Amino acid sequence: MLYWYLVFNLIEKRILSAVSAHLQARYGSDLAVVLEQPKQASFGELAIPAAFQLAKSLRKAPRAIAAEIAAEIGAIEGVAGLEIAGNGYINVRFDRGVYADGLLRPPANAAVEQDSGKTIVEHTNINPNKAAHIGHLRNAVLGDTFVRMLRAAGHDVEVQNYIDNTGVQVADVVVGFHYLEHKTPAEVEALINAAQPFDFLCWDLYARTSSYYKDNKDALAWRSETLHAIESGTGEVCDLAHLVADAIVERHLKTMLRLNVMYDVLPRESEILHLQFWATAFELLKQRKAIYLETEGKNKGCWVMPAEAFNDNGGEEDSKVIVRSNGTVTYVGKDIAYQLWKFGLLGKDFYYRILQTYPNGHKLWVSTDQPSGDSPAFGKAARVYNVIDSRQSYLQDVVVAGLRALGFEDQAERSIHFSYEMVALSPRTCVQLGIELSEEDKKRPYIEVSGRKGLGVKADDLIDKLIETALVEVESRHADATPEECRAVAQQIAIGALRYFMLKFTRNSVIAFDFQEALSFEGETGPYVQYATVRARNIIQKLEARGEKLPDFANVLDKAAMARQLESEDAWQLLLAASKTDLAIERAIVSGDPAHLAKYAFQLAQAFNNFYHEYHVLNEENPEKRTFLLWMTDYFRSQLECTLGVLGIEAPPYM
């Protein structure tokens, strides 16, 4: 892993090693020293709780031990002083001048660690049979932000979006077109190019087909016929399926691009079938006895994985069917093959072609079953993150168990289910959408969405609504701007609001989606952070409009001057908050939750807003202070822009 230079981290490390060495020499203790963030900023920058841990073995009061350590440890570079506090804390105060100087003039020898191989992040994975909804948005925004975090920290990341273009869900829409509406491929093609978005049309058709099955059980035969046709790879129904899936994938890619979400490659299930990925995996699984042919009971005739493989006390659990008694493979089976491929363990690869080139020049590849020239090397990862909601954790466990049963212990260990809770609807939003609720549902805190019932909020509808809401605000504030400019700004604000909303909740909390909350641009929201960034840039723009240039801070600000300016506790706290961006990114990666970075972004914006109100930068008369405040402004600006960038949020030119 590559870390860019962290002044804070550097001082932290110095303290850690100094304290460890001292405890070893003085007490013969090999205690693992840790540092804490003091509860209150006024206590200092870091706290050492080591005295508490030593109290027992030394049979001494923590406070006395703390005093002893503080008195005897000696000087640590970058540390101005140590204080005893509470029952035995040692609070650390940084040398403010040294710290600021480190931020302004970072030493050249940045710590570099080698990345240990490629990381694959798989996210989005929407069934290509209907429009994307808010649940898919959570997946894509979480995945994309996690990718940005990893890349910011120097990781080599490959982004995959798996397309299940041969599954039941696609089949059901094909049933709708073919059997219910008697449409030919040519007629469906006309619909794809029609004014109404094709994925919206399919949203309704899918719901209609699903409800038709309910009243006409015989119609389920249409589904299996369609699935067989798709699997055979030929015929009108199969053509129809590809037509539908490809058109909807294109729509999904457009929707995701609106949110600044892009991919490297789309592995498709059709290729997993045609290139016999499953057949290869099946042989492996049989060979190594990871699955067996059930000879009795309800699963008679199926190839199953025993429950003990994926469940610690699997005695009571049913084994998991991998191959059905009719010889067809389940989704989990295909997923095991896919997971093996991701690690380069299958001994097979897809062929690839370029599907499209994004506006920024990035190329998106898609799997194909025909040799088609050069392509980047996909797959063969050292680590795999599957961004999939927690409802599928059972299936993810089975996939990992498959790897383990094949003897790929390391890869099983590095198969990470990046799980998150679902997005449901608040009862209030259901009412707004005209969804009728039963008395029972009304009492629930949230209502689960259902694509099958067509119950949910479409991603594009939500984005449009956000843009319209933002547009009203932008136009009311900038009467002089052109409609195109206003729209562009409104779009950035809308996406900022949406991405932040999807990130502000920790992964394992259910989001009860509420329009009123999601459409808010005030308080803890994306636009709040964007607004702070715009303000910081405005100060610098105003300066330049007055014919002044931003000083070359490294030449005009020395350590002593900064130390003088940082005698103000407020200024120091603000600088400290602003300097912790890298730390926040690193912690969010370690904890695996982008919500932590979103929280930091909000706190950073709060800090800047405090700065903005407390100091009037351009009117400052003291030259040294004015230069210093300009530096702080510029530093805040760059830190805010960096954080927003990692969150995938743009800062508009004005708000």
Added chain:
RNA sequence: GGGCGCGUAGCUCAGUUGGAUAGAGCAUCAGCCUUCUAAGCUGAGGGUCGCUGGUUCGAGUCCAGCCGCGCCUACCA
């Protein structure tokens, strides 16, 4: 029944490996725009951290047992 998760202010949620006075936002109330944009800032009120016990110098955090809620537990994906 089993697995996973949740329960913290009126509402929506944070709370790092146990640590100092449990925090935000929204909502409510009281203030702040001739000054770099008020999508902002300042202040006030608001808490039995679901319950009971345990571990220890110390528990919202760890352990056990309860209570309530959600999801999963398909030859669907």
